[in-house]
Amino acid sequence: MIYIGIDISKYNHDCFIATETSVSFSFENNSSGFKELLEHFKPFNKSEMIIGLEATGHYGDNLKSFLSSHGFSFMEINPLLVKKFSDSKSLRKLKTDKKDAKLISEYMMTVDYKAYHHQSYHISALKSLTRERSKLISFRTAQYNMITKTLDIIFPEFNPFMKEQGYSDTSLYILSYFKSPDKIAKMTDLHYDKIRKKSMGKFSYPKFMKLKELAKETIGTSQDYHLDRLSTSISYVEKLNTDIKVIESRITELMKKYPTYFGSIKGIGTLTEAIILAEYGNISLYDSPSQMVSYAGLDSTIKQSGTMSTTGKLVKRGSKYLRSALINITLILMVNNPLFYAYYHKKKQEGKHHRVAQVNLAKKLIRVIHHLETTKTYFDSSLLK
DSSP states (O other): OEEEEEEOOSSEEEEEEESTTOEEEEEESSHHHHHHHHHHHTTSOGGGEEEEEEOOGGGGHHHHHHHHHTTOOOEEEOHHHHHHHHHHHOSSOOOOHHHHHHHHHHHHTTSOOOOOOTTHHHHHHHHHHHHHHHHHHHHHHHHHHHHHHHHHHHOTTHHHHHOOSSOOHHHHHHHHHHOSHHHHHTOOHHHHHHHHHHTTTOSOHHHHHHHHHHHHTOOOOOOHHHHHHHHHHHHHHHHHHHHHHHHHHHHHHHHTTSOOSGGGSTTOOHHHHHHHHHHHOOGGGOSSHHHHHHHTTOSEEEEEETTEEEEEEEOOOSOHHHHHHHHHHHHHHHHHOHHHHHHHHHHHHTTOOHHHHHHHHHHHHHHHHHHHHHHTOOOOGGGOO
16 A cells, blocks of 8 residues: 655645655645646555545645545544654654654554545535634624624613514614614604514514603713714624525535435534534544544543542533534424433433533434434434433
8 A cells, every 4th residue: 555644734735655765745735736746646556545634724625625536535634643643653842844744644554544535525615614604603793792882882771672682683773774762762653664574573563662762761872983883883793694694595505415314303403414514524434422522522631640530621622613513502402302301401410510411412412423324314212312
């Protein structure tokens, strides 16, 4: 077998081909560099090539796509594993890109080769979409907080009255169109008709009249710069809402091509299913659920010395997007699945804190997901133990 290690970086990649006359070279992260790589690969049979490269974010996406399109299989490696492998070989701290490429090729000789799945190029696109959505939601939350801070000054009665998590299209319409409590207090029945249509009939007339009364009696103070700041934040939120809807539509369309078995678990929606699939990739590559738990950073630190052994906080390595999705979905799982609900309360009765019980439930979900995907079976709650 021909073991090949590729160290990924932004502008140049380093490659080491372990043969009787080993070859080490650098190539640019562009078309001419990729063609140069192909020239070095020409003497070898594809079936005998074991290619490994570090998982280093988006810098290697184009190379992975190029290799896949030319019929080469390869395996992505966690950089932490390569570092530990390096530490085990020498106590000297010597790190260069060329040395890393050689280390990757040597590491590939010590592990079972699990090639990048043929769907992975599309899974990578799905990962980009789900992560972009997560970032946009974070930006939107920041703007929500800005709107709340401003309303606390100019109209502090608004949020307690509306009782919303975030800001609905109806609230945004009222705040952007009327801007100040004075104008809200002077709304007419014609304005109510527009608001009612915006809310699809959910905003009642008594609620409309109560909002006018609160605006008239507000203790808030309105300055022009407060109103300008409110208007700016609302325009940002409206743009973000549009962008998020577009991304969610693309995610939904992409997921139609890659249905999963774990998507049959009641409570897991398409967007959460997409995050889990995008972050894990081909679940059949994981030998056990414990590997999936570690990848999500849901395993605990263990400190052992002599006769003492303690477990600490979550290691929180791996994908923060995956970890967040798995923990957040536990609340919905409990509502929709009695056995997940019973498992959570079993952990609570053992004296575990709510958050700890949630993490335990997330781990159980991972075990279920691994079983469903490796056995290619749909979820059946009657078989859950």
